[in-house]
Amino acid sequence: MRRFLLYSLLAIGALVFIYPFVWMVAATFKPEAEVTNFNLFSSFFSFDNYLFVFRKIPVTRSFFNSLFVSLVVTASVIFFGSVTGYALARLRFAGRSLVVNIALLTMMIPAQLTLIPLYTLVVRFGWINSFAALIVPAMMSSYAALLFRNFFMQIPQSLVEAARLDGCSDLRILFSIVFPLSKPIIWTVALLTFMGIWNDVLWSLMVIRDETKMTMPLVVTLFAVGGGAEARLGAQLAAATLLAVPVIVAYVFLQRHLIESLAASGMKN
Amino acid sequence: MRHDEARESSTFNNIPALNNATAIDNAGIVAGVTANNVAVENNEQDKKPNRFARIFRREGKERGERTEPVGYLMVLPYVLHTLVFLGYPLAFAFVLIFHRWNIYTPMRFVGFGNIRLLISDPLVWRALLNTLYFLLIHVPLQLAVALLFAQLLNQKIRARAFFRASFFMPVVVSGVVVTILWQQLFAFETGLINVALNSLGLTKIGWLTSPNVAMPAIAVMATWKNVGLYIVLLLVGLQGIPSHLYEAAELDGAGAWQKFRYITIPALNPTIILVLVLSTIGGFSLFIEPYVMTGGGPVSSTLSGILYLYKQAFVFGKMGYAATIGFFWAIIVFLVVMIQRWVVERTETERM
Numbered sequence: 285m286r287r288f289l290l291y292s293l294l295a296i297g298a299l300v301f302i303y304p305f306v307w308m309v310a311a312t313f314k315p316e317a318e319v320t321n322f323n324l325f326s327s328f329f330s331f332d333n334y335l336f337v338f339r340k341i342p343v344t345r346s347f348f349n350s351l352f353v354s355l356v357v358t359a360s361v362i363f364f365g366s367v368t369g370y371a372l373a374r375l376r377f378a379g380r381s382l383v384v385n386i387a388l389l390t391m392m393i394p395a396q397l398t399l400i401p402l403y404t405l406v407v408r409f410g411w412i413n414s415f416a417a418l419i420v421p422a423m424m425s426s427y428a429a430l431l432f433r434n435f436f437m438q439i440p441q442s443l444v445e446a447a448r449l450d451g452c453s454d455l456r457i458l459f460s461i462v463f464p465l466s467k468p469i470i471w472t473v474a475l476l477t478f479m480g481i482w483n484d485v486l487w488s489l490m491v492i493r494d495e496t497k498m499t500m501p502l503v504v505t506l507f508a509v510g511g512g513a514e515a516r517l518g519a520q521l522a523a524a525t526l527l528a529v530p531v532i533v534a535y536v537f538l539q540r541h542l543i544e545s546l547a548a549s550g551m552k553n
Numbered sequence: 554m555r556h557d558e559a560r561e562s563s564t565f566n567n568i569p570a571l572n573n574a575t576a577i578d579n580a581g582i583v584a585g586v587t588a589n590n591v592a593v594e595n596n597e598q599d600k601k602p603n604r605f606a607r608i609f610r611r612e613g614k615e616r617g618e619r620t621e622p623v624g625y626l627m628v629l630p631y632v633l634h635t636l637v638f639l640g641y642p643l644a645f646a647f648v649l650i651f652h653r654w655n656i657y658t659p660m661r662f663v664g665f666g667n668i669r670l671l672i673s674d675p676l677v678w679r680a681l682l683n684t685l686y687f688l689l690i691h692v693p694l695q696l697a698v699a700l701l702f703a704q705l706l707n708q709k710i711r712a713r714a715f716f717r718a719s720f721f722m723p724v725v726v727s728g729v730v731v732t733i734l735w736q737q738l739f740a741f742e743t744g745l746i747n748v749a750l751n752s753l754g755l756t757k758i759g760w761l762t763s764p765n766v767a768m769p770a771i772a773v774m775a776t777w778k779n780v781g782l783y784i785v786l787l788l789v790g791l792q793g794i795p796s797h798l799y800e801a802a803e804l805d806g807a808g809a810w811q812k813f814r815y816i817t818i819p820a821l822n823p824t825i826i827l828v829l830v831l832s833t834i835g836g837f838s839l840f841i842e843p844y845v846m847t848g849g850g851p852v853s854s855t856l857s858g859i860l861y862l863y864k865q866a867f868v869f870g871k872m873g874y875a876a877t878i879g880f881f882w883a884i885i886v887f888l889v890v891m892i893q894r895w896v897v898e899r900t901e902t903e904r905m
Binding site for chain 1: 620630646649654702716717726727728730735840872887
């Protein structure tokens with residue numbers, strides 16, 4: 285009896301979190317008049333909503349824009365984060381703990397405080413409507429540097445020393461000896477950074493107005509808000525589905541990594 | 554040995570996992586500058602007398618080893634980037650606050666004009682009240698739901714990975730998708746929730762059209778989106794509680810509720826603080842939900858601080874005033890999180 289109750293509650297929970305997505309995907313294939321009922325399937329199956337969305341907004345283009353921006357930022361955050369983290373964990377130089385303390389301090393600054401000044405800076409650089417505005421300010425992260433530093437401090441010094449005796453440079457040690465041992469932290473930083481950039485709307489909304497440069501969440505947001513959808517529910521849901529599907533597919537494959545890295549870094553506290 | 558030095562910085566045993574989760578909440582790593590107040594914790598633990606002396610000491614000389622100049626080269630990009638994209642904006646924020654500027658014509662000094670305007674601007678206070686209203690519903694609901702499902706997942710069950718993954722799914726999907734989807738669910742005539750209510754013989758509710766209901770509706774949606782993360786965090790916390798504590802309590806005749814109240818809750822305390830702080834910061838970063846669903850309406854009942862800041866900057870072109878709102882908002886976030894931590898820690902010590 286108790287187990288029945290337990291599984292019922294869990295099943296209801298799973299349904300509450302998953303069913304809306306299933307319904308959303310199903311609704312996009314229904315004719316407009318039938319979008320708003322509970323049935324998953326309707327009298328006839330149509331791609332109308334998708335054709336409409338593809339005609340109205342640059343779906344493919346914005347998808348590749350998003351992919352490009354997110355990949356570049358992620359690669360950069362991993363590269364510079366690990367290089368900075370390595371130096372802070374393994375090398376001696378004056379002011380090292382000053383840098384560490386500054387990195388800790390920067391994480392306490394609420395984003396609201398620097399949002400507008402950062403925007404004016406990007407304007408001054410002439411980066412409005414360019415990928416530079418999306419990429420450059422996000423290329424390095426204090427948080428990633430500290431995560432890497434923390435992780436690298438646990439790697440046995442003997443490995444590093446051995447490589448030094450063989451005449452390896454520090455970058456070489458980092459990328460060919462330390463990196464293969466650091467997969468968990470690389471996964472964590474990569475997934476968190478990628479997800480944060482991929483899903484961002486506010487910053488893109490501020491700095492990009494040219495449709496050909498827009499990221500996918502921005503295009504879909506403006507489609508839903510700006511009247512491009514002509515109040516067609518099915519079309520709005522189709523646009524949302526197109527935005528969700530790549531993420532959900534990636535999630536199905538990476539869910540263990542994603543959940544575990546989020547949880548693991550959460551518990552460090 | 555260089556390695557010994559690693560022990561030197563005790564600061565790092567607990568780097569908070571905040572930025573990542575915050576990034577999910579507000580979907581915005583704006584240069585990774587997301588608010589991260591739990592980091593304070595680190596500094597509090599670091600108050601050793603010789604701290605400042607240590608910062609400026611040439612660490613390389615400590616054990617008579619030489620400095621490694623390549624270190625400077627390796628941290629240089631990070632330091633420069635932080636100076637330009639965080640240091641400068643931070644300093645410039647304090648310039649903007651005292652100026653009127655539409656970005657195209659030269660700045661005009663207005664002294665405390667923006668601050669006076671802010672204090673007398675009813676919409677700023679409206680946005681603050683809205684946010685507090687949002688938090689009042691969102692935070693307890695989130696904590697209760699997360700605790701419930703974390704407890705359920707912590708039993709001996711089959712398919713735990715499946716359930717965990719389903720609860721987590723809305724966390725990874727973009728806030729825009731969730732917002733568009735829930736806009737359909739909340740729609741007055743055709744929304745699934747009202748259709749369901751109707752078929753049960755209940756009256757329809759203006760989820761997004763009635764000023765008293767709109768903010769709670771958004772709070773429920775935000776809970777649905779974020780709670781998976783907190784379920785997972787609390788689950789990890791639960792799994793870390795040694796089972797002998799429960800066994801001992803059972804021997805003493807403790808019931809399920811007593812075990813929950815006197816073992817589970819105290820053991821989860823750090824995680825609960827984390828959940829409170831993260832959802833509070835998330836609440837103060839609310840933007841995309843009202844932007845897509847309501848535009849801040851009806852009658853400003855869902856206007857959030859960031860939405861108002863955005864409107865001042867990009868609809869009215871008032872950069873100085875928008876920066877002032879951001880400054881004000883940052884102070885409020887800081888204060889609220891501090892108060893929260895203080896209250897939680899105080900009740901904790903009272904209980905001991």
